[in-house]
Amino acid sequence: MFKKLIIQTDERGLLFRKGSYEKLLQPGTYRFSPFSEDTVAVLNITKPFVVQGKDLQLFLHDEKLVQELDVIQVLDHEYVLHYEDGKFAALLSAGRYAFWNVLKKHAYIRVDTRNPELPAEVDTAVLPKLTGYYQVLEVANYESGVLFYNNVMQQELKPGKYYFWKGPVTVSVKTVDLRQQQMDLTGQEMMTEDKVTLRLNFVYQYKIMNPLRALEIKSFEDQMYIQLQLILREYIGTLKLDDLLKMKQEIASFVLSRLNEKSQDYGVHFISAGVKDIILPGDIKDILNTVLLAEKKAQANIITRREETASTRSLLNTAKLMDENQTLYRLKELEFLEKICEKIGTISLTGGGNLLEQLNSLLGGEKHG
Known part of the structure; x- marks a missing residue:
């Protein structure tokens, strides 16, 4: 009795005779003698062409089979993106692949x-x-x-x-x-022209304008930091301490100008700069404090003398006016009398004499209640 094999429309058969591939079988009904050594591998054509235990190369001599296959060779340095009916199916790495092209439309993107x-x-x-x-x-x-x-x-x-x-x-x-970025130089010891060693805190802001140039410089920020140190040391060394303390803004302007001379070398634009702190040694600070205290005392003495002089001049002017104007003199008497009345209850005047003189003498005496 014959063995019957039915191959469906979405299938294909691969006939093997004595273990070797013979030919492709299209959809249909096939009968084989029970004594036949023929075997058939039935494959679903909606899936990749794969025969277990067999290398793809064994089937590529069959021209009819090859016409129904897309055979893709992927090299070691390649990937192939496989699409079925416009939808992504898989990424194919190095190797050889075959897909049935009968029911589905395949597309491939090959990349190196x-x-x-x-x-x-x-x-x-x-x-x-x-x-x-x-x-x-x-x-x-x-x-x-x-x-x-x-x-x-x-x-x-x-x-x-x-x-x-x-x-x-x-x-x-x-x-x-x-x-915009900022770089701080802190606690840098520097020496002035008059051999005073001090510590300086300095800051500047910058923006990188040429990224490629900045990346070409090894230890980019370290090199800019050293450049700032050198410029400051050069400039501080030309100033005496007194000048330095008066010229903080000038120092910042000079350093900013010198940095921007180097802007092309570093690929940056230096925006602003400034001295944050000037830290003096303890002994120098004590000396400056002593000098400042002496200056303030001298200023205070000048102001005191100026006020005393103005007060004396005012009294002298008042005395001259009273000598020249009797009415003003009488008003002054009444002013003294008003002051006395604020302090005592009753006043007893005896004897003759000038009223103003008597009132003056009363102001220095005891209160009478």
Whole structure:
């Protein structure tokens, strides 16, 4: 009795004779003798062409079979994105693959991982299905990025998110902060022209204008720090201590001007600068405090003498007016009398004499109640 085999429309059969592939069987009914050594592998054509235990190369000599297959060869440095009927199906790494082209329409995007950037035709919507095959590098909106392949600079990157294949090329991005930044120089010991050693706190603000230039400089911030030290030492060494204490603003202007002479070398623009503190040695501080105290005392003495002179001059002017004007003299008498009345209850005047003289004598005496 014959063995019957039915191959459905969405299937194909692979006939093997004595273990070797013979030919492709189309959909239909087939009968085989019970004594036959023929075997048939039935494959679903909606799935990839895979025969367990057999290499794909064994079947590629069959032209009829090959016509119904898409055969894809992926090299070691490649990835192939496989789409079925417009939908992403899988990422194919190095190897050989075959897909039935009968019921489904296949499309492929071949990428060379030696050029790591994901091509524009790869929709980022499929990236969650590619985990492990790519990396994401970001440049913030206040930064500029510089792209490196195997530590070789490629290009400058604007703010954004960038995707790169993981492969034979090492990809890295170095970022440069473009916001206004500040550098502080604190507690720097310097010597003035008159050999006074002091400590200086200085600050300046800057912005990086040429990120590529900034990245070319090793230890960028350290070099700018040393440059500031040298400029300050050069300038402070030309000033005496008294001049230095009076010229804080001039120091800042000079340093800012000298720094901007170097702006092209560092790829930055220096915005502002200023002296925060000048810290003097204890003995110098005591001397300056003594000098300041003496100056203030001298100023106070001058003011006191000036006030005394003005008071004496005022009394002299009043006396002259009283000598020349009897009415004013009588008013002065009444003023004295008013003062006396504020202090005592009754007044007894005896004898003759000038009223003003008697009242004057009463002001120095005891109260009478």
